[in-house]
Amino acid sequence: MTSVPPARHLLRARDLADARYFEKLSVADLAGAAGLSRAHFSEQFRRTFGESPHVYLLTRRLERAAALLRGTDRSVAEICLAVGLQSIGSFTTRFTRTYGMSPTAYRAAFPPAASQALIPGCVLRAYGRPRYRTIREDTRGPASIPSREG
Structure with a gap:
C-alpha cells in the first residue's frame, strides 16, 4: 500500500x-x-504554497469580489457579504491594499455590467444577414434593384 504524499492533504x-x-x-x-x-x-x-491559509482564503475572496465588481451591478456591501467577509470597512481596506484602489474606483475603471450583456444568437443572425436575398442582388447597386411593387 502506498502512502499519500503530504501535499495531497x-x-x-x-x-x-x-x-x-x-x-x-x-x-x-x-x-x-x-x-x-x-x-x-x-x-x-x-x-x-508560499502563504498562510488565512491569506490564501482572503486572496480568493478578494479575487471573487473583483470579478463581481467588474461583472455585476451589485452594491459593494452585497459583494462584501457574498464573498464571505463580514465588515465592509475591512473589506474596503484590504481590497485597496491588494488592488491599489477602492472597490468603487475599481468598478469605475471597468465598463458597466449592462454593456457586457450578451446578445442572443437569433438576434445576431437576423441583423447579420445580407440585405438582399441572392448574390446577384448584392452585387448590384441600390438604384438597379427592381421594386417588389407591381
Whole structure:
C-alpha cells in the first residue's frame, strides 16, 4: 500500500477554500479537511504554497469580489457579504491594499455590467444577414434593384 504524499492533504484544504470561500471557514476547518492539527497544517501550508491559509482564503475572496465588481451591478456591501467577509470597512481596506484602489474606483475603471450583456444568437443572425436575398442582388447597386411593387 502506498502512502499519500503530504501535499495531497494540503490540496484538499486548498480545494475546500476555493470551493467554499463564501462560507465562514476558519483555519481549523481547513486543517480538518487536510487531517492535520491546526499548527502543523499552517506550517505545512505556508511551506508548500508560499502563504498562510488565512491569506490564501482572503486572496480568493478578494479575487471573487473583483470579478463581481467588474461583472455585476451589485452594491459593494452585497459583494462584501457574498464573498464571505463580514465588515465592509475591512473589506474596503484590504481590497485597496491588494488592488491599489477602492472597490468603487475599481468598478469605475471597468465598463458597466449592462454593456457586457450578451446578445442572443437569433438576434445576431437576423441583423447579420445580407440585405438582399441572392448574390446577384448584392452585387448590384441600390438604384438597379427592381421594386417588389407591381
